[in-house]
Amino acid sequence: xxxEEPLVRMGNIHKSFGVVKALRGVDFEVRENEVVALLGDNxxxxxTLIKILSGVFPPDQGSIYLRGKRIEFASxxxxxxxxxxxxxxxxxxxxxxxxxxxxxxGKEPTRRIGPLAVxxxxxxxxxxxxAVSDIxxxxxxxxxxxxxxxxxxxxAIAIGRAVYFGAKILIMDEPLRNLSIREQRVVLNxxxxxxxxxxxxxxxxxNVYHACSVADRFVLLDNGVKIxxxxxxxxxxxxxxxxIATGCMVGGEKG
Amino acid sequence: xxxxxxxxxxxxHNVTLPLKxxxxxxxEFGAVIAFLALFVFFxxxxxxxxxxxxxxxxxxxxxxxxxxxxxxxxxxxCGEFDLSIxxxxxxxxxxxxxxxxxxxxxxxxxxxxxxxLGISCLVGxxxxxxxxxxxxxxxxxxxxxxxxxxGILLGITGGQSISYKGDxxxxxxxxxxxxxxxxxxxxxxxxxxxxxxxxxNRTVFGNRVYATGGKKxxxxxxxxxxxRVKTISFMLCATLAGFSGIVAISRFNIAxxxxxxxxxxxxxxxxxxxxxxxxxxxxxxxxxxxGAAIMGMVRTGLVMAGAPxxxxxxxVGVILVVAAIMNLRxxxxxxxx
Numbered sequence: 257x258x259x260e261e262p263l264v265r266m267g268n269i270h271k272s273f274g275v276v277k278a279l280r281g282v283d284f285e286v287r288e289n290e291v292v293a294l295l296g297d298n299x300x301x302x303x304t305l306i307k308i309l310s311g312v313f314p315p316d317q318g319s320i321y322l323r324g325k326r327i328e329f330a331s332x333x334x335x336x337x338x339x340x341x342x343x344x345x346x347x348x349x350x351x352x353x354x355x356x357x358x359x360x361x362g363k364e365p366t367r368r369i370g371p372l373a374v375x376x377x378x379x380x381x382x383x384x385x386x387a388v389s390d391i392x393x394x395x396x397x398x399x400x401x402x403x404x405x406x407x408x409x410x411x412a413i414a415i416g417r418a419v420y421f422g423a424k425i426l427i428m429d430e431p432l433r434n435l436s437i438r439e440q441r442v443v444l445n446x447x448x449x450x451x452x453x454x455x456x457x458x459x460x461x462x463n464v465y466h467a468c469s470v471a472d473r474f475v476l477l478d479n480g481v482k483i484x485x486x487x488x489x490x491x492x493x494x495x496x497x498x499x500i501a502t503g504c505m506v507g508g509e510k511g
Numbered sequence: 512x513x514x515x516x517x518x519x520x521x522x523x524h525n526v527t528l529p530l531k532x533x534x535x536x537x538x539e540f541g542a543v544i545a546f547l548a549l550f551v552f553f554x555x556x557x558x559x560x561x562x563x564x565x566x567x568x569x570x571x572x573x574x575x576x577x578x579x580x581x582x583x584x585x586x587x588x589c590g591e592f593d594l595s596i597x598x599x600x601x602x603x604x605x606x607x608x609x610x611x612x613x614x615x616x617x618x619x620x621x622x623x624x625x626x627x628l629g630i631s632c633l634v635g636x637x638x639x640x641x642x643x644x645x646x647x648x649x650x651x652x653x654x655x656x657x658x659x660x661x662g663i664l665l666g667i668t669g670g671q672s673i674s675y676k677g678d679x680x681x682x683x684x685x686x687x688x689x690x691x692x693x694x695x696x697x698x699x700x701x702x703x704x705x706x707x708x709x710x711x712n713r714t715v716f717g718n719r720v721y722a723t724g725g726k727k728x729x730x731x732x733x734x735x736x737x738x739r740v741k742t743i744s745f746m747l748c749a750t751l752a753g754f755s756g757i758v759a760i761s762r763f764n765i766a767x768x769x770x771x772x773x774x775x776x777x778x779x780x781x782x783x784x785x786x787x788x789x790x791x792x793x794x795x796x797x798x799x800x801x802g803a804a805i806m807g808m809v810r811t812g813l814v815m816a817g818a819p820x821x822x823x824x825x826x827v828g829v830i831l832v833v834a835a836i837m838n839l840r841x842x843x844x845x846x847x848x
Contacts, residue, residue, distance in 0.1 A: 349726075364719075397528050399528050
């Protein structure tokens with residue numbers, strides 16, 4: 257492994273909710289241009305870990321470094337500004353609005369006509385179409401309402417938008433949930449494309465086979481503890497699934 | 512269609528949606544059809560309906576209700592209701608008359624106009640604060656506000672009417688009769704239509720109004736200050752309601768406490784007929800105007816066709832329900848309530 261400082265490093269993270277110890281001293285890192293799959297059974301602490309990273313709540317103990325600099329996020333807003341973007345297909349798109357209008361929501365481009373700041377509709381349509389096609393998704397028209405789109409297309413809008421606005425790390429919590437098999441493949445492809453565009457991706461999944469098709473590295477959590485890490489190709493999907501099921505690494509280099 | 516070259520070197524086509532689809536998606540599409548159908552209907556049934564004299568009086572009614580309806584639709588698109596608009600309508604009218612009578616200095620009626628509008632705006636701000644800080648539905652907040660304003664008016668006036676005796680600057684500028692019974696209020700209504708269509712469709716704020724009403728959580732996630740957007744919308748809606756009250760009072764020259772009672776429901780009905788969704792995030796100002804025009808047509812058309820004016824409400828009720836169903840069918844499954 258190289259000595260280079262990772263893009264993000266979370267060290268010794270602890271988090272409790274009342275008596276439930278969701279995370280107990282987890283170390284986690286993401287390197288530049290890397291796809292990391294967070295694996296683990298229900299209640300393993302995967303969501304808690306990424307919510308800490310995306311600023312939803314702070315850790316009880318432990319520290320987070322972004323490019324070697326210690327950071328503390330008070331809100332998801334701050335994490336976003338730092339380039340850590342959580343991609344929600346459901347939570348960040350307004351179905352009754354067009355793709356272009358959704359794409360630029362909150363960061364609408366304008367051009368001046370006399371004293372008026374007018375929405376730059378042409379730029380909105382063009383840039384959103386380009387950004388979405390850049391990550392390998394075809395859409396007929398950016399004037400289409402989001403309610404007409406499939407789950408995979410919606411994720412493409414959300415990912416394309418994050419990449420367009422310069423997100424360094426995309427966080428996706430169960431991006432494949434509720435998708436058809438064909439759509440799942442589409443989204444896995446989107447993750448690979450986002451990586452090609454220079455972003456790092458962290459995604460949570462239950463399904464080892466999904467993870468294996470795109471991830472560079474797997475981080476396995478169980479019961480609030482990191483039970484191991486696997487570099488892509490080191491283990492077969494069956495072996496990784498076995499680790500999750502039993503909660504321990506078999507024949508791994510770390511215990 | 513626009514074509515651009517992507518960074519992958521392939522050409523990306525961005526199709527402008529076909530006309531048929533774009534029409535279907537226009538909130539006011541159904542209202543245009545309903546408007547034309549009723550227009551033809553009344554022209555055939557009531558001989559004097561299709562005359563310039565009658566049509567201008569239809570526009571006069573339409574303008575007064577329409578100004579209020581633009582505000583009501585705007586706020587509904589933002590995901591909130593205002594039932595106190597009729598209260599605001601009466602309060603602003605009453606304030607304008609009272610202050611206009613007191614302000615005997617030059618431009619007294621102009622000052623009275625702006626003070627009354629300012630108070631309306633303030634009522635909108637109070638509605639917004641109570642709704643957002645108290646975390647209660649705006650339906651409740653503004654129902655309370657409606658009763659409150661109406662009660663205050665009754666208390667102050669004791670049920671007596673007050674006539675306007677101030678200067679004629681504002682009344683002339685708002686409703687002075689022009690050739691063929693056209694009135695300036697028609698022009699103001701048109702200006703407000705253009706202005707609010709522009710705000711909704713071509714400004715950053717408009718984009719955020721749609722998003723806030725369409726899905727508050729998504730708007731918030733994308734960094735939109737949802738409460739601010741709602742507060743401004745409440746204030747715009749209330750100010751427009753106040754303005755429509757002043758326009759109407761200028762025409763009647765008399766104010767009383769029961770002025771415009773029930774008009775909030777007319778405005779909301781006109782919004783729905785015009786294609787605005789009760790759940791927010793979808794609707795248009797043109798639709799609002801058409802909805803108000805349909806109400807105005809029905810009001811005079813029924814009388815001219817010889818039906819007692821009491822039938823107005825029954826007729827509007829039927830149109831409202833039919834329009835709601837028709838709007839849904841036209842749009843298809845992509846835009847449910």
